[in-house]
Amino acid sequence: MCGRFAMPWDPERLADRLGVDTDEAAGKVTPSYNIAPGSTIAVIRRTADGRSLLSGARWNLIPSWSDTGRLPYPTFNARIETAADKPTFQEAARHGRILIPMLGYYEWDTYHNPHWFHARDGRILLAAGLLSTWHGMSTCTILTRQAEDHCAPVHDRMPVLIIDTDSGRWLDPAREPHTVLQETNQAARHMTGRLDSRQVAPLRGDGPELIKPVPSQGMLFGFDEEK
Template identity: 35%
Template sequence: MCGRFALTASTDQTAAFLGVGELEAFPARYNIAPTQPILMAVAAPSRPPGSNLPDREAQLVRWGLVPGWVKDMRGFPLLFNARSEEAAIKPSFRSAMRHRRALVPASGFYEWCQNGPAKGQAYWIRPRHGGLIAFAGLMETWAGADGSEIDTGAMLTVAANAALASIHHRMPVVIEEQDFARWLDCRGQEPRDVSDLLKAAHADFFEAIPVSGRVNKVSNMGPEVQEPVAVDEEKQGTLASKTSDDQQMSLF
């Protein structure tokens, strides 16, 4: 599961990482939550031969996918995550999985421990090597009866790896940089052709840092939400030795 994440890299770093050309300047964001706008990179329309335009383009979308067949989005549940195991067949996601796969740039994400004495403890989970990562995303444009359109999106999740399973049983799918082009190629790559990319990052890819409950509030948007806190040794020991069960925690 991924219900909060951060993007704190500079605009130029993010554009270079995604290969999308120039981006409009944006501030560091330390506590991004569903329904807020998020940046996604998608494959650009076909370019004429000899064009110097990038093969990808960036879009701001509402985090919370709404399928095109929904009549009234006000009563539709907030789909900010999609289970990768069923995205190609589930009605809410299969069209986007086939036609509108995307990349979501991030500096890391937050998760809350589900079980045991440490239940409720928040963690800032970031790549050990630092820098940017890209989560697997899906994009869908929803059209209202009045002709208005809203670009919406969700992140794909997978069963957590051994290092994070004691915190939560799901984690976002990370697309490696060498696989960006294949993941985004919805013309030449069907969902079955990219299914091998829908896997958990290796166990030592991320590090989990305990942080305070400040991150629980969407209104707390500064770097202080990532400040490490001490965790009781007994709780930490239980967390390290405990395996995940099959329950999912609600963040809201």
């Protein structure tokens, strides 16, 4: 799963780093090192004229057909293996594929210790997500996949991370959802080699101190280069 992540840059600075424009909804995004489900987060969507645009969406997907904005089950994550067939995510998998930029994300091990995952070269990570509009409100989910290699000892799931060169294919609305989800899931295996991880203190409050290593623990997992 992915239940917390960090994106500490304001929308304009983030858009500048990614080389995209922003829309009005991007102004609702609040930078944070401790982003939780229900927050309005930065997303990259494809416009009708083919441009990539930084926008904002509530992190907890509500399908367009829902009678309520409070579903009886969490929807901040969706399994990439089944999202194209699940009624909650099916429409978004076809028409609402997005990217979710993050500096890094947190996972908890079996002892409830949080670990900070981030790109070993410091670059922005791009997670695969799905977007749904409910009563005029943009909502979204982060797709997850089976954790592998050095990610697996911390948690059995991880976000689906997209290689920069694959982002256009992921956002392309003309592609058949089952095919693009399957291909993206396979390609995401290579992203584990670009990550480092370290144990951090329990997440309280906000700020860059949240991603500092726990004293005396330091780096717990050093991931190998991409294979």
